[in-house]
Every structure is written in structure tokens, then in C-alpha cells.
Amino acid sequence: GAGVSQTPSNKVTEKGKYVELRCDPISGHTALYWYRQSLGQGPEFLIYFQGTGAADDSGLPNDRFFAVRPEGSVSTLKIQRTERGDSAVYLCASSLTSRTGPYEQYFGPGTRLTVT
Amino acid sequence: AQSVAQPEDQVNVAEGNPLTVKCTYSVSGNPYLFWYVQYPNRGLQFLLKYITGDNLVKGSYGFEAEFNKSQTSFHLKKPSALVSDSALYFCAVRDPSxxxxxxxxxxxxxxSVIA
Incomplete structure (x- = not known):
């Protein structure tokens, strides 16, 4: 079946611009996660959705970052006033419920964001 | 707070030899442990997980991992490495409690598996 998809695969933007990154999870997965992976590092948690609501946004680095999942499926990660330090690969993952369950997460291919 | 350590940045092994990729963890309760693999320009792929029960868990592509509570380790192993196993491997932990x-x-x- 179809896996997690993310668009765009690459995004180059200028410092100060606004960007949106999209994630389409596996059908039927109620949990959706965003991570950020910098070069030479493991993925770092940003935000977790259970259905439409953000159950945990403790990983968002500051208020320039925001994510939505209005219908409980597709999610959009939004970054305002981008900075060069935001450059990274942004990964989306989905899983069956729940936040403390043993379900493995399935990852998309990521969006490589470069802020110039 | 929970944490994971992978003490080796790089592991080199000859094709056909056994391989081990090390992982140690720190959690306050009983952990859920996972291994993922990342190929170039690809997303992370799930390999295996430990939740409870048998300490030796088997996963995809012939990989297995052994949960050792006393040593707080969850090392990834494979009896005979393939060149195609060359990739980036990540250990992950969650503390459900x-x-x-x-x-x-x-x-x-x-x-890196060398032919």
C-alpha cells in the first residue's frame, strides 16, 4: 500500500520567507509526527498529532514554527520568517494510535529545506 | 528523561561476517525500543522493536536485536552482513510509563559492509 508521502522533496527559500511543508500519512493512521533531522544527527521530535489535535508540541523550537492537521489526515508544517538555522531535513511519520503505545512509526522520505 | 546512546559513529565489516551495531538507553521505566535504517535520500525504515517478552527479537532483512535489561542495551545484530546492508542505523526509545x-x-x- 501507499506509504507516507511528503511534498516538496526539496525546498530552497530565502532568509525571512515563509514555507509550508506537507505530509500525507498512511491511510487509517491516527497519529502523525513531525521530526527535524540535521546533518549527522538523529531525528529530533517537533510535534505530535492524535487525530486533528496537537497532543504534544513541546519540540517546536519557537513560535515561528506551527503545524496543523485540520481533517485528521494531511498535515502541514509552517515556518515563518525562516532562518539559516532552520535548514534541515523535515521528516513526517505516522502510526496507529496511541502516544504511549508500542506501535512503530512509518516515515516519509522527508523534505530537505535549505534557507539561503 | 529518556535518552539513547550509539557509541560508534562508524562500523566497518567485511561481507559475510557477523555485524553488531551498539545501542544503550536510559529510561525510568520499562522501555519500548526500536531500530530504524536510513538509506541515502530515503526515509527511515522500521527494522524491529522490543516491547515485552522474549529478549531476542527478529526483524526485517535478517536483522535481530537483543534486549539486555541489566546492561540497558539493545544491540542490533546480523549473522552474515551484505554489501546492501550499508546504511545509517538509528536506535530509538520510548518510555511508556x-x-x-x-x-x-x-x-x-x-x-559500511565491504565486499
Whole structure:
């Protein structure tokens, strides 16, 4: 079946611009996660959705970052006033419920964001 | 707070030889442990997990991992390495007793299998 998809695969933007990154999870997965992976590092948690609501946004680095999942499926990660330090690969993952369950997460291919 | 350590940045092994990629963890309760693999320009792929029960878990592509509670380790192993196993491997942990906690990943270990 179809896996997690993310668009765009690459995004180059200028410092100060606004960007949106999209994630389409596996059908039927109620949990959706965003991570950020910098070069030479493991993925770092940003935000977790259970259905439409953000159950945990403790990983968002500051208020320039925001994510939505209005219908409980597709999610959009939004970054305002981008900075060069935001450059990274942004990964989306989905899983069956729940936040403390043993379900493995399935990852998309990521969006490589470069802020110039 | 939960954490994961992968002490080796790079592991080199000859094709056909056994391989081990090390992982140690720190959680307050009983952990859920996972291994993922990342190929170039690809997303992370799930390999295997330990939740409870048998300490030796088997996963995809002939990989297995052994949970050792006394040593707080969850090393990834394969009896005979293939060149195609060359990739970046990540160990991850979740502590279900701590409530709403995210999956925490190690920094990754690059495995290079030499023909």
C-alpha cells in the first residue's frame, strides 16, 4: 500500500520567507509526527498529532514554527520568517494510535529545506 | 528523561561476517525500543522493536536485536552482513510509563559492509 508521502522533496527559500511543508500519512493512521533531522544527527521530535489535535508540541523550537492537521489526515508544517538555522531535513511519520503505545512509526522520505 | 546512546559513529565489516551495531538507553521505566535504517535520500525504515517478552527479537532483512535489561542495551545484530546492508542505523526509545513522551533517537551509526 501507499506509504507516507511528503511534498516538496526539496525546498530552497530565502532568509525571512515563509514555507509550508506537507505530509500525507498512511491511510487509517491516527497519529502523525513531525521530526527535524540535521546533518549527522538523529531525528529530533517537533510535534505530535492524535487525530486533528496537537497532543504534544513541546519540540517546536519557537513560535515561528506551527503545524496543523485540520481533517485528521494531511498535515502541514509552517515556518515563518525562516532562518539559516532552520535548514534541515523535515521528516513526517505516522502510526496507529496511541502516544504511549508500542506501535512503530512509518516515515516519509522527508523534505530537505535549505534557507539561503 | 529518556535518552539513547550509539557509541560508534562508524562500523566497518567485511561481507559475510557477523555485524553488531551498539545501542544503550536510559529510561525510568520499562522501555519500548526500536531500530530504524536510513538509506541515502530515503526515509527511515522500521527494522524491529522490543516491547515485552522474549529478549531476542527478529526483524526485517535478517536483522535481530537483543534486549539486555541489566546492561540497558539493545544491540542490533546480523549473522552474515551484505554489501546492501550499508546504511545509517538509528536506535530509538520510548518510555511508556512517562505518559506523553516522544520517540527519542540516537545520533546514528553508519554501517559500511565491504565486499
Amino acid at each position: 512517562s505518559g506523553n513522551t516522544p520517540l527519542v533517537f540516537g545520533k546514528g551509526t553508519r554501517l
